[in-house]
Amino acid sequence: MNIKALLAEIAAAPPYAGLDRAIAVAILNDLFRKAGGTPLPDPAWDTQWRAIHAVLAHWASTTRFGESTVQQLRRTQKPEAGYRAFNEAVEALNEELILSNAFRREEILRHWAAAWGLAIEGETPAESKKRLETLDYRRTLKEFARAEESRKSEEAARLAALAAAQAAEEAARGWRE
Amino acid sequence: MNSQVVDELDIVPEVRHTDPERLRWLVPEVSAATDRLLSFQPTDERAATASIAQHFASLRKALWTSPHMISRLRACGLSPDDLQGPDDLHHFPTLSRTEWGNAWRDLPIHPPEPLWVAVPSSGSTGAPVQVVKSAFDQVHMWAVLDFLIVRRQLTRSTQVALLCTLPSGMEYDAALPMFHEGHLHRISTQRARPWERLAALPNPILFTDPAGLHWLLAQSPLRPTLVLSSASHLSPSVRQASEAHFQCPVVDYYATTEVGAIAATCGEQRLHVLAPEVFVESIEGELVVSRLRSSAIPILRYRTGDSGRVAWISCRCGQNGWVIADFSGRHACWFTNPAGAQIDAWQLAWLFKHHALTDFRVTQDSTSQFTIELVGTAKPNLQEHLYEALFRMGWVSPSLSFHTCEAIPRSGSKASPFRTMVSPPSP
Numbered sequence: 251m252n253i254k255a256l257l258a259e260i261a262a263a264p265p266y267a268g269l270d271r272a273i274a275v276a277i278l279n280d281l282f283r284k285a286g287g288t289p290l291p292d293p294a295w296d297t298q299w300r301a302i303h304a305v306l307a308h309w310a311s312t313t314r315f316g317e318s319t320v321q322q323l324r325r326t327q328k329p330e331a332g333y334r335a336f337n338e339a340v341e342a343l344n345e346e347l348i349l350s351n352a353f354r355r356e357e358i359l360r361h362w363a364a365a366w367g368l369a370i371e372g373e374t375p376a377e378s379k380k381r382l383e384t385l386d387y388r389r390t391l392k393e394f395a396r397a398e399e400s401r402k403s404e405e406a407a408r409l410a411a412l413a414a415a416q417a418a419e420e421a422a423r424g425w426r427e
Numbered sequence: 428m429n430s431q432v433v434d435e436l437d438i439v440p441e442v443r444h445t446d447p448e449r450l451r452w453l454v455p456e457v458s459a460a461t462d463r464l465l466s467f468q469p470t471d472e473r474a475a476t477a478s479i480a481q482h483f484a485s486l487r488k489a490l491w492t493s494p495h496m497i498s499r500l501r502a503c504g505l506s507p508d509d510l511q512g513p514d515d516l517h518h519f520p521t522l523s524r525t526e527w528g529n530a531w532r533d534l535p536i537h538p539p540e541p542l543w544v545a546v547p548s549s550g551s552t553g554a555p556v557q558v559v560k561s562a563f564d565q566v567h568m569w570a571v572l573d574f575l576i577v578r579r580q581l582t583r584s585t586q587v588a589l590l591c592t593l594p595s596g597m598e599y600d601a602a603l604p605m606f607h608e609g610h611l612h613r614i615s616t617q618r619a620r621p622w623e624r625l626a627a628l629p630n631p632i633l634f635t636d637p638a639g640l641h642w643l644l645a646q647s648p649l650r651p652t653l654v655l656s657s658a659s660h661l662s663p664s665v666r667q668a669s670e671a672h673f674q675c676p677v678v679d680y681y682a683t684t685e686v687g688a689i690a691a692t693c694g695e696q697r698l699h700v701l702a703p704e705v706f707v708e709s710i711e712g713e714l715v716v717s718r719l720r721s722s723a724i725p726i727l728r729y730r731t732g733d734s735g736r737v738a739w740i741s742c743r744c745g746q747n748g749w750v751i752a753d754f755s756g757r758h759a760c761w762f763t764n765p766a767g768a769q770i771d772a773w774q775l776a777w778l779f780k781h782h783a784l785t786d787f788r789v790t791q792d793s794t795s796q797f798t799i800e801l802v803g804t805a806k807p808n809l810q811e812h813l814y815e816a817l818f819r820m821g822w823v824s825p826s827l828s829f830h831t832c833e834a835i836p837r838s839g840s841k842a843s844p845f846r847t848m849v850s851p852p853s854p
């Protein structure tokens with residue numbers, strides 16, 4: 251999968267304007283059929299469906315994203331496990347993020363590749379893993395939360411120290427007076 | 428330098444003025460910055476882009492702890508870790524002066540560090556903004572100076588003179604442990620015997636601005652090792668006259684209070700970007716700067732308001748790198764005096780600096796008629812000082828019309844305080 255070329259194609263493709271769930275499911279299921287495998291059955295889609303799948307289906311029908319996927323998908327791939335892994339990996343992402351942000355688009359493509367074991371052109375598996383770790387927005391959100399907590403606790407400690415210093419000064423003044 | 432304590436950020440209260448001796452512990456960091464500048468010698472732009480990407484790590488780390496920047500990036504669905512190098516910059520939002528002014532308390536990294544100060548940026552081109560500076564921010568200029576001396580193969584002098592023409596008359600002497608155990612002498616043209624005291628320094632390095640150069644050109648020649656001019660536009664004619672007068676290199680030094688040093692001219696008069704300390708882009712003709720070194724504020728894509736374009740060159744001075752071409756710092760403006768001479772209007776800028784003004788504009792309506800628009804309150808001596816300055820520049824009886832107003836209408840991101848309605852004389 252040539253990530254750089256795909257991102258360029260996505261940027262140049264017709265903009266996403268929504269896609270009916272049934273059509274999106276059909277497009278994604280076709281990827282598995284073309285690879286000689288078995289698509290995710292309809293009942294499973296009830297639990298696995300996410301709105302971002304419609305964006306992926308749009309890309310599959312307007313760019314070489316679908317073709318890149320089919321070329322490497324194994325016939326024996328278990329779609330339910332793959333979608334479960336993919337959905338968990340992209341839980342921090344949503345339609346708005348991936349449509350507005352090039353890094354989150356790259357991230358979702360890489361999560362897709364990782365979920366199905368697709369190789370990224372021009373990268374070793376270790377390089378692909380490292381790049382995905384850098385982009386992973388779940389990690390970013392955890393870091394945002396940690397940084398905010400750290401700032402709040404430092405601020406609380408600073409205010410407590412100021413209050414203690416002020417109290418000590420007032421106590422000393424009281425002694426002098 | 429004027430600075431003030433910012434209690435909200437818990438800045439050590441006893442630091443009320445620049446005291447370089449207190450910053451002695453930064454000598455290794457200053458030396459490391461000089462080494463970074465000297466070591467950045469890529470063979471081509473591709474190598475430079477790859478090399479400078481390594482320096483983005485410091486900026487990334489700082490972005491994580493700036494409350495305002497984190498909030499800003501989060502709103503865009505971005506992470507500091509997305510910024511791996513210059514090729515990623517265009518995905519990130521720019522930072523305007525207005526946004527800086529509104530968010531200055533939340534821009535610095537957290538937690539605060541010892542010896543931070545807050546410095547108001549120049550108010551001569553609009554409302555000043557507060558700029559929080561770390562201890563290293565306050566001394567980084569000495570690394571740049573050392574780099575320029577080595578790059579120009581000059582004999583280093585440890586005496587540094589800062590010649591100031593501001594009406595405040597501030598002077599001081601200070602040890603400079605972070606500049607090879609040198610000494611800094613701030614000398615004011617408003618005090619007694621300034622030229623004599625400058626002349627007593629053996630081959631100093633001289634910092635000044637175009638107003639200071641104009642004053643020096645009217646005095647007997649000095650023999651500095653190097654002259655650096657900053658703060659406002661240095662016209663080619665003044666630079667050439669200065670080089671002939673001092674018989675030493677005169678460097679035009681592009682720096683702002685917000686960012687610090689950005690670029691400096693070489694012997695071929697090319698304005699070289701001080702990579703890898705900063706990375707400069709040109710967006711629709713405006714210079715946008717990201718600061719890559721350690722500092723109190725992680726500056727990411729700050730819109731300077733200055734005009735120019737960035738190009739990669741192999742310069743005849745021997746330095747490959749990014750240069751700023753077609754630089755128009757503060758909208759150069761030339762007044763035509765009664766004798767037909769072109770006079771740099773920015774020579775008047777310093778007269779407005781220490782009045783309680785939030786904005787001003789000087790318009791040459793005709794050869795000897797000027798309109799001065801003021802937003803705020805000027806001291807009574809402004810009119811007298813303007814008359815004196817214009818007289819020195821060749822106007823025998825200028826007519827000055829003062830107007831106080833609520834706001835001065837402007838176009839463009841950086842205010843131009845000078846304009847002329849007088850066409851220059853035909854060549």
